[in-house]
Amino acid sequence: MGTKDQWYENATFYAIDVEAFADGNGDGVGDLRGLTERLDYLESIGVDCVWLLPFYPSPNRDNGYDVSDYYGVGAEYGTLGDFVEFVREADRRGIRVIVDLVVNHTSDQHPWFRAARSDPDSKYRDYYIWREDLPENPDPHRGPVFPGEEDAVWSYDEEAEAFYYHRFYHYQPDLNVANDDVREEIRKIMGFWLQLGVSGFRVDAATLMIDNKGGLESTRLDDPHGVLRDMRHFVERRGDDAILFAEADDAPEHLGEYFGTTTGRRPDEAEAREELGESDEMNVLLNFLLDAYLVLALAEEKAEPIREVLDLLPPRPAGGQWANFLRNYDELNVGRLPQDDQQTVFEAFAPDEGMRIYGRGIRRRLAPMLDGDGDRIRLAYSLLFSLPGTPLVVYGDEIGMGDDLNLPGRTAVRTPMQWSADRNGGFSTADPEDLVRPVVSDGEFGYESVNVADQRGDPDSLLQWFSRLNRLRGECPEIATGDWAVFDTDDPAVFAHRMVSDHGRVAAVHNLGDDDATATLELDGEPTRLFGEAEFERVESEDKTDKDVSQKDKDTSKNDIGGYGNDKEGSDGWRFEMGRYGFCWVRLG
Known part of the structure; x- marks a missing residue:
């Protein structure tokens, strides 16, 4: 099977947290109107596809990944009409839009879960995973995703008088994807947003979504990857050239399965593509393994980790692509590295305990990790953009934005975009105390020193350099494929x-x-x-x-x-x- 236009194979993806990008109505929260007003900027730096983090109605306890309504826009971000206008204006500039598909779990405030907890006979009860008592021997490989913040994956619900399963936070109960009705709901959600013009979905927690959740017979899928194939079939039927872009952080020997292929390394990647045929599951996989080894190479100032990871990665089938990145909007996860190498990265880029999170990650942006060294930052991006695959960058990295370690957890790397040296960095006209999060204002990464307006006027700036690099890479399809x-x-x-x-x-x-x-x-x-x-x-x-x-x-x-x-x-x-x-x-x- 093949997406009609394999546009994603040589595209630059740009991740945006709507609430932190641009405030269009002055209330202190970024919104779709503000985002639409900044599309000319995205076009100017050569962005091919915007990935929007969740903007759905949500209690927003986990940056929107606790969804309470899959068919709407959070009131603070605008309306469905604003969303359609944004997609239309992006398309007019040749920019595609993909959105987060968060269907491994819902918010505990979602109507499905409310119905499930209140009535054991409700059809929604089986949308989730329940048991009357705790397992005697919990599977150590199915522990909390956020160790230190969650102690268990089973929480007791007083109203339901039963325990429910959650790999993420306790307010994010897992959906039972083995339930046919749940999979039909997923198809409806995808169909709705495809109808509004999106070019695909970033599938959140794809690895966990098809897991045998809780180790129960009721959650066991006869063909786990069949769920992903069905999603791909649906998207291709309904979305023309829409794609699935997956968060699949798995062991190297299993990564190829998410493309829909076997996993063994072939002696020649061109030969492998011929043998493997076309990808029939995920079009694009976030390359977490490359990220960890690339950061190790930067820490050691040695090339060997890059050589090593390129040998670890399975070959890409026809129609399959890697999305390579240096930093995303979460922690920099080095958990796939050997223990000694993890420590090397921590000592180089997170020497203080407060810079680390979950025992496996770093909660810093790239520029401060590299001490603001312009030569080293440029090297890192040149290396990233030259490796097999297609690049993903997070808003603000193109200007070398910093982080705010005073903010809790992963929020440290999700500060508002710094547009100018004006108040609030040009992000919003609201009073600073009303901002969704404070703008970085102090030190060498403060908005008066690091912002779009100043760098646009400086031909030697990181922004201007990044734009040239990105345009050049688009002219070198041999890098991508x-x-x-x-x-x-x-x-x-x-x-x-x-x-x-x-x-x-x-x-x-x-x-x-x-x-x-x-x-x-x-x-x-x-x-x-x-x-x-x-x-x-x-x-x-x-x-x-x-x-x-x-x-x-x-x-x-x-x-x-x-x-x-x-x-x-x-x-x-x-x-x-x-x-x-x-x-x-x-x-x-």
Whole structure:
């Protein structure tokens, strides 16, 4: 099965928390009207698709992920009419919109749960998962998602006189997706928003949604991934070229299953796509594994973690894509790293205990993690945008926004967008005490120092640089969908790789270290600079030191792209000289 237009394969996704982006009516809360007024900005930086975090009616105890009505807009954000206008105006600018589909659980204030708790004979009782007593031997692998904030996954409801299941907070009871009626409700929800013009859904907690919840027979799915396939079938029938964009944070050996394919690593990704066929579940997977290893590479200033994670990831089937990111709007989760590596990341980027959360994550934005070092921030984004997949950025990261560690939990990275040096950073005309959250106002990341207006007028700003990078990447489809190979280099701080497709060949070299670095690469074609300031020159054959691909890759024929990965005949040696955190992208002639 294939989405008619695979637009998502080479798109830049931009995540927006509506309440923190732009206030259009001056009440201190971001809204759809304010968001619509800022669409020209999104167009100017090359955003292809906006991902809206939940804006539905909600008690808002978990940033909107406790939904009480799937068919509306929270009154503080506007109306359905405002939403339709936003989608229409975005489409006029060539920007698509996807919305969060939060159907692993609901709010405990949702009418379904209210009916379920009040009447054991209600059909809604079976929408949720109940038991009369606590399990004697709870499954340690199905513990609370938020350790330290929730102690258990079963909570007692006085009205229902029974325990209900929740992997998230106690006010977010899990839906029983094994119930046919629940799956029909999910289809109705998707159909409603597709009718309003969205281009798909970011499927929240996809891994947990299809789990055998509570280990009960009543929640066991005969074919867990069949739920995701059914969702994909429905979206393609009803939404033309709409997509499913999944939060699937699972072990590497299982990730490929969410594309709808087998999981084994193939010796060649192009061959793998031919063998695996087309993706028939999720179109796009958030690449949590790459994120953790990429941050480890930045912490160690070494390339090896990037090489390692690219080998861990399953190949993409036709129509499947990774969404690569450095930071999202949650904690930076390093839980998939070995314990020693987790500690390395914490010591580098979260040295204070207050910067950490849940024992596995960091509650900081990228710019302060990297000490506001412009060279290092640019290196990180250049690396991200050059890796196989498509990029995801969170509002404000394009200007280097900071965080507010005085705010609780993950809210620290969800402060209002900083538009200008005016009051409240241009986010709202309301009194500061009426803002949904305070704007970062102090220090080097305060809104007077970091804002859109100032950076728009500065050709050397991070914003202007980011816009150029994003536009360039859109002109290099081989990065998004091509086959890749990694060069061996003598310097452990240098990561070099190339991407090949029918569109052409691109190579990129990145120095992750704080010292100058040199790498000599054998390139099949003369390089022409695309991006970056590293110097490069041709060298004589005897000076070539860095082989085309690792010995491991040669032995297994892994990523022997375009038929020339192991064939050095006709290759030229090129020496790249980079300053601290330097990089360069080149097109091969």
